[in-house]
Amino acid sequence: MRWERFFDDLEDQLAAEWEAERAALESEAERLRLARVDLRARLIGLAHDAEGPVTLELADGLAVEVRIAAVGADWIAAPESEGAQRLLLAPIPAIRGIQAAHGDLLRSARPAENTDRLAERVTFALALRDLARRRVGVAVGVAAADGSGRVLTGTVDRVGADHLDLALHDAGAPRRSADVRAYRMLPLAAVAWVRIDASAGVPVV
Structure with missing residues (x-):
């Protein structure tokens, strides 16, 4: 035994x-x-599986509560939390932090089951070119080297390889030559976010 x-x-x-x-x-x-796993993959996870909103902390100091709707090649589209009726476009390099529920963070680290191959090819510059084509009024958050920022309103006139031209005019007003106060060339690397009204009817990726 x-x-x-x-x-x-x-x-x-x-x-x-x-x-x-x-x-x-x-x-x-x-x-x-x-x-x-890179940050873009985690953002895709939050877009697909997050049960609640997340707070984005952006390069110009803006912190905004959103629900991530789509993830492009190097940017995200995120409607701001209920009541705001605004869509935020933010380049991924401008994201300085993401606050989310612990469960949502854990789920975002899971392997992605399905990825949108078309969205992977849509760059931030391409999305901005679509806004320029539609003549959509925007607000643009511009980040300075010291982390401060300012907001410019107007219409994107054209988008180059690494920059855009912005015609400055009052928010909500159509772009009319007589109403344009100035023109500004902005490096895309300085753009922390672009905000458009939901009423503009711009489709998400």
Whole structure:
């Protein structure tokens, strides 16, 4: 009986060691997987699986509560929380922090089941060119090197490879030459966000 108990104990110990080794391998594989996950993938996870809104902290100091609706190649589209009726477009490099519920953060780290191949090719510059084509009035948050910012309102006239031309006029007013106060050229790297009214009818990616 003692020998039978001895072998039973060895089997139990071996099974426990195998289970511990399997768990360690799975844990290491998960760490390696997470090491390859970038911010865009986490944003896609928040767009698909977040149960509540998130707060975006942007390069010009703006902190705004939104629900991420779509993720392009290098930017996000996010309606601001209920009541605002405004859509925020933000380049991913301008995001300085994201506050979200713990469960939403955990879900955003899961492997993506489906990715939108078309959205992956839509860049921030391309989205801005669509706004220019539609002559949509916008507010643009511009970030300074010291982290401060200012807001410009007007219409995007044209978009180059790494910059845009903005005709400055009052918010909500149509772009008429007589009403344009000035023209501003902005590097895209300085744009922290672009805000448009939901009434503009601009489709999300």
